[in-house]
Amino acid sequence: DAGITQSPRHKVTETGTPVTLRCHQTENHRYMYWYRQDPGHGLRLIHYSYGVKDTDKGEVSDGYSVSRSKTEDFLLTLESATSSQTSVYFCASTRGESTDTQYFGPGTRLTVL
């Protein structure tokens, strides 16, 4: 399995506070992704990165920002958390973009009170 870790694994925060989730991969993969998973919605892409400092929006990017200063790290920031952002967040990476296998991290469960 690819080495992808996420931190923290669980977090409870209050509405209006900033939150940063970290994804770290040891595979030297070029592409990295952030998804959220909600009951009845499968996975939805928030943001992705196609290289250091190169990022783009996914289908549910409002309220989220990302940064990638190193190949191995991809940060997801909720500038001002809202209850609608309570979810399980997954990070993933691929070596290339098209046909390569996507490897997922274990997830971060975020609760916004």
Next chain:
Amino acid sequence: AQSVTQPDIHITVSEGASLELRCNYSYGATPYLFWYVQSPGQGLQLLLKYFSGDTLVQGIKGFEAEFKRSQSSFNLRKPSVHWSDAAEYFCAVGANAGKSTFGDGTTLTVKP
């Protein structure tokens, strides 16, 4: 726009019985299709993928899937289910692995 429908939210099968999970997709060109499995509290793991060629694709853990262009389907099958197969299964479609659209998932329960 691309989309994926997994018609069955929850399926229960007996251990040793055969399994088929349905996936229908909508996509404007030849799609890339994926099946993932998610065990409780875990991330997703790729079971198999289809890009081109043989329409019957073999994956890990004894799973296979068949691409049927005429029916816009990519159903997942396993001839004999094991208790360890209990999990949630996701079908995905897209132009590439990372920017795929996922279905809402099918939860598989295996009866002893």
